[in-house]
Amino acid sequence: MRLLQVAALSLAVLIAGCRHSGPQPVKPTAYGAQVTEVSGGKQIAQVGSVLPQPVVLQVNGADGNPVTGALVKLHGEGLEFTPAESLTDSSGQVTVAVQLGFNPGDYQVIAESPKSGGGASSLTLREIALGYEQSTGKAVNDQYCIRCHDSESTPERVSNLDNLSTAPHLFTDGATLNRISDADLSNIIAHGGPALGKSPQMPAYGVTLKPAEIRAVIAYMRSVADPPYQMPGVKYGK
Amino acid sequence: MTDKNKPDPLRSRPSLKEVATFGAVSFALLVSLAIAPGKNYFSDWRHYQKEYLKLASQRQGGTLVRNFHTGIRQTWVPKLGVVDRCESCHVNMNGALLGATSQPFTRHPPIPHSLDEFGCVICHRGQGPATSVEDAHYTTEAWEQPLLPARFLESGCGQCHLAGLEGTPRLNEGRKLLASEGCAHCHNITQPDGTIIKPSDDPPSLAHIAEKTTREWIYTWIKNPQAYAASATMPNFQLSDQDATDISAFLISQSTPSPAAKVALKPASTSPVDATQAATLYGASFCSSCHAVQNAAGNLVGGTVGPELTRVGNKVNPEWLRRWLNNPRDYDEGTPMPHYRFDDKQIALLSSFLLAKTDSDFSSNVHLPAADADSIARGKKLVTESGCAACHQVNGVNPPQNFAPDLTRLGSRALAQVVFAPGMKHNLPDYIVAKIHDPRSFGPGLKMPKFTLSDSQIDSLTTALLAQTDRAAGFPKELIIAAKHPTDYHPGGEAGRLMEDLKCLTCHSINGNGGDMAPDLSREGSAVQRTWLEEFLKNPNTLRPALIRRMPKFNFRQTEIKTISDYILSAYQGTGVDSQTLDPHALNADAAARGKQLFYSKYGCNSCHIADYKTDKGYVGPALAGVGNRLTPAWTYKWLKDPAALRTGTIMPNFGLKDDEARDLTAFLMTLKAKQGGGK
Numbered sequence: 001m002r003l004l005q006v007a008a009l010s011l012a013v014l015i016a017g018c019r020h021s022g023p024q025p026v027k028p029t030a031y032g033a034q035v036t037e038v039s040g041g042k043q044i045a046q047v048g049s050v051l052p053q054p055v056v057l058q059v060n061g062a063d064g065n066p067v068t069g070a071l072v073k074l075h076g077e078g079l080e081f082t083p084a085e086s087l088t089d090s091s092g093q094v095t096v097a098v099q100l101g102f103n104p105g106d107y108q109v110i111a112e113s114p115k116s117g118g119g120a121s122s123l124t125l126r127e128i129a130l131g132y133e134q135s136t137g138k139a140v141n142d143q144y145c146i147r148c149h150d151s152e153s154t155p156e157r158v159s160n161l162d163n164l165s166t167a168p169h170l171f172t173d174g175a176t177l178n179r180i181s182d183a184d185l186s187n188i189i190a191h192g193g194p195a196l197g198k199s200p201q202m203p204a205y206g207v208t209l210k211p212a213e214i215r216a217v218i219a220y221m222r223s224v225a226d227p228p229y230q231m232p233g234v235k236y237g238k
Numbered sequence: 239m240t241d242k243n244k245p246d247p248l249r250s251r252p253s254l255k256e257v258a259t260f261g262a263v264s265f266a267l268l269v270s271l272a273i274a275p276g277k278n279y280f281s282d283w284r285h286y287q288k289e290y291l292k293l294a295s296q297r298q299g300g301t302l303v304r305n306f307h308t309g310i311r312q313t314w315v316p317k318l319g320v321v322d323r324c325e326s327c328h329v330n331m332n333g334a335l336l337g338a339t340s341q342p343f344t345r346h347p348p349i350p351h352s353l354d355e356f357g358c359v360i361c362h363r364g365q366g367p368a369t370s371v372e373d374a375h376y377t378t379e380a381w382e383q384p385l386l387p388a389r390f391l392e393s394g395c396g397q398c399h400l401a402g403l404e405g406t407p408r409l410n411e412g413r414k415l416l417a418s419e420g421c422a423h424c425h426n427i428t429q430p431d432g433t434i435i436k437p438s439d440d441p442p443s444l445a446h447i448a449e450k451t452t453r454e455w456i457y458t459w460i461k462n463p464q465a466y467a468a469s470a471t472m473p474n475f476q477l478s479d480q481d482a483t484d485i486s487a488f489l490i491s492q493s494t495p496s497p498a499a500k501v502a503l504k505p506a507s508t509s510p511v512d513a514t515q516a517a518t519l520y521g522a523s524f525c526s527s528c529h530a531v532q533n534a535a536g537n538l539v540g541g542t543v544g545p546e547l548t549r550v551g552n553k554v555n556p557e558w559l560r561r562w563l564n565n566p567r568d569y570d571e572g573t574p575m576p577h578y579r580f581d582d583k584q585i586a587l588l589s590s591f592l593l594a595k596t597d598s599d600f601s602s603n604v605h606l607p608a609a610d611a612d613s614i615a616r617g618k619k620l621v622t623e624s625g626c627a628a629c630h631q632v633n634g635v636n637p638p639q640n641f642a643p644d645l646t647r648l649g650s651r652a653l654a655q656v657v658f659a660p661g662m663k664h665n666l667p668d669y670i671v672a673k674i675h676d677p678r679s680f681g682p683g684l685k686m687p688k689f690t691l692s693d694s695q696i697d698s699l700t701t702a703l704l705a706q707t708d709r710a711a712g713f714p715k716e717l718i719i720a721a722k723h724p725t726d727y728h729p730g731g732e733a734g735r736l737m738e739d740l741k742c743l744t745c746h747s748i749n750g751n752g753g754d755m756a757p758d759l760s761r762e763g764s765a766v767q768r769t770w771l772e773e774f775l776k777n778p779n780t781l782r783p784a785l786i787r788r789m790p791k792f793n794f795r796q797t798e799i800k801t802i803s804d805y806i807l808s809a810y811q812g813t814g815v816d817s818q819t820l821d822p823h824a825l826n827a828d829a830a831a832r833g834k835q836l837f838y839s840k841y842g843c844n845s846c847h848i849a850d851y852k853t854d855k856g857y858v859g860p861a862l863a864g865v866g867n868r869l870t871p872a873w874t875y876k877w878l879k880d881p882a883a884l885r886t887g888t889i890m891p892n893f894g895l896k897d898d899e900a901r902d903l904t905a906f907l908m909t910l911k912a913k914q915g916g917g918k
Contacts (some may be wrong), residue, residue, distance in 0.1 A: 048388020139404035163855035201845035
């Protein structure tokens with residue numbers, strides 16, 4: 001009898017201990033037809049850091065108007081979301097902080113919102129994480145390249161892009177730069193535009209930059225390319 | 239039973255029960271002996287190595303699979319005290335298996351170090367010798383160093399690299415913030431090379447505060463500094479109304495007259511001031527290079543060297559402001575603000591412009607009771623206890639010693655020594671983040687104030703602090719890459735006094751000391767020609783059309799210009815840049831014609847520089863129209879050959895020019911004499 005009591009007690013303790021004490025699952029009060037991005041896609045940040053801007057998503061109904069109280073779930077390999085599940089506010093939007101993972105490269109933010117008739121509408125956003133090599137490349141870019149290869153100006157630095165007779169490619173211009181091999185890019189950076197029959201307005205940086213820095217700039221260009229850069233060679237599925 | 243009847247225990251056959259017991263014990267022994275090899279067989283690393291082999295044989299096969307040896311893999315680096323077995327599971331660190339995208343088989347991203355030389359835990363923390371996922375990555379009872387979250391990873395680099403690295407923006411920012419946000423005023427932070435982090439901010443002396451501002455302003459400011467200036471670095475001490483009342487009473491009472499009060503100044507004229515003229519003078523003096531003002535959209539526009547001026551009219555006493563503009567050195571000997579040599583009219587214009595920068599809501603409903611002796615005494619006690627004197631000079635209060643905990647080894651602090659707030663995760667990075675975010679949440683009566691920092695800045699500070707480890711303190715000295723520290727260079731003599739008065743070093747760096755806003759002047763004397771330099775000092779025309787921050791115009795006397803020019807031209811000479819560098823006869827018309835070809839066709843110099851305002855548009859480098867009047871031929875030649883050798887950090891690339899190319903380009907540039915001083 002005594003033994004039975006002890007067993008019952010320990011079983012009760014065990015069950016209480018096992019009970020999931022996490023947040024209650026969020027229940028939607030309304031359903032939308034489509035998830036759209038308001039802001040926060042294609043951000044660039046250090047590996048492991050929280051993106052500088054939150055991801056803001058909106059759920060619209062079939063009529064195209066924002067829906068309040070619709071559930072939005074986010075997931076993505078290597079990413080952490082705060083909160084991962086939430087209901088849209090009065091303007092039909094959710095705001096989520098996203099933390100990147102350990103590895104440099106592309107991350108996919110996948111947002112899903114259940115529809116009323118079952119199934120879910122989904123949206124995929126791309127975020128970019130810079131590792132050590134890409135950060136080194138970014139530092140070199142910010143020091144040298146950005147003055148001509150960026151159309152934005154700041155108080156410290158006015159863009160020189162429009163002053164050049166042959167417009168330089170933005171580093172985000174994947175459509176053009178993805179087709180140029182690492183070896184060719186390295187040549188242009190080290191020996192200037194004329195090395196590949198391009199404009200002499202691109203100076204030679206081979207003496208100024210170390211080979212590792214040139215590799216780093218290329219790694220940075222590849223990581224911010226849009227559409228994303230694919231490594232040449234065999235591709236495997238997951 | 240008698241002794242006779244008892245069978246001899248050694249001879250009798252064992253009973254069934256005995257056999258069963260023996261069997262059970264033997265079986266238990268066998269099972270217990272099997273635990274160790276069983277654990278080994280079912281270990282995490284063996285599981286992952288099997289999975290890796292499966293993946294490798296599916297995809298690549300061949301030598302990759304044949305050369306793979308199952309077993310624990312260990313990196314041992316005795317001089318760093320590293321024993322890491324991480325690669326037992328993370329078998330693909332070198333990326334031999336292509337395209338593996340999920341852990342533990344991803345390739346290590348490229349870093350400048352070999353993994354065999356440094357191991358893993360030096361950067362990542364965690365338990366190196368562990369062979370199970372749980373033990374290696376997470377906190378266990380015997381091991382309190384879990385894997386470092388990726389956002390603090392750069393702290394690993396910071397253990398050896400005290401100089402900034404291009405690839406570690408977060409660590410660099412954190413180190414800068416430790417100095418600029420005032421942490422180092424109260425905390426001692428000794429780095430692995432023995433240098434102590436020095437504060438880079440310059441909190442004002444409060445010894446003459448009553449001259450500068452009112453008690454009401456002090457009250458409102460110390461209650462919430464960011465309400466006055468969004469960019470203020472002074473932290474919030476979360477003072478009660480009574481405390482702020484007492485402290486303001488004490489600060490006013492301790493104030494003594496400054497030398498500025500004795501300077502005779504013409505009384506302010508009562509005639510109205512032209513507001514447009516005043517704004518023009520503020521712009522022409524380039525005040526915004528150092529001082530920021532919040533614009534209508536709420537953005538701060540301007541530099542961060544001096545204090546924000548958005549509501550300066552609420553703060554300063556008009557009489558003090560006129561004396562300050564007349565000569566800031568009278569009030570504060572060490573201020574980085576230059577002595578502009580404004581005349582009376584200019585002082586009137588600027589002070590009217592600045593006093594108009596007010597916010598009618600600010601401190602309008604503050605009515606303080608008259609200060610009595612009790613209040614002043616309480617104020618003094620609070621100022622002493624809160625450690626105000628760690629940052630500010632206060633009459634009658636000495637700077638506190640060992641006021642705050644030493645942070646030298648914070649990155650290795652044992653969790654047993656850490657007092658966690660209720661409900662927070664028990665690990666060091668989370669503790670440091672929470673402590674910086676809201677120090678007072680750890681208990682009432684704590685002294686550390688609340689700083690205005692973004693989450694990203696707090697992560698950067700935490701990264702820098704986590705680099706302060708026990709391990710780093712014990713590293714071999716040859717591993718430590720020391721940071722470059724500013725020298726204590728100051729120009730000497732009469733010109734030195736003048737340059738000190740003008741605070742040239744606030745913006746320019748000379749011989750390793752000074753700011754980075756303006757060009758380094760260490761070798762300026764061999765670069766420029768005298769006539770150009772004197773003209774420039776008289777009327778600093780910009781060389782860079784697109785630059786917003788520029789050299790302000792100081793109202794120099796002719797003798798002062800001569801003194802400074804003489805000094806720059808004789809003291810700031812570069813080695814190997816002299817009349818012997820280049821044969822003047824080589825700079826002939828033929829060479830200039832070849833140089834022009836090189837300038838426009840081969841090297842595309844016009845993409846960054848303007849040689850002719852009619853055709854060229856380059857914005858990056860200084861305009862070269864008139865460079866023949868500005869630079870010396872020897873400097874130009876040497877510069878073209880290797881710019882970084884003459885000025886560290888220049889963005890002008892080294893084109894690897896041949897001697898004759900550099901000579902021809904110099905010849906061409908020296909023909910560009912059309913306009914004086916860069917011209918428009």
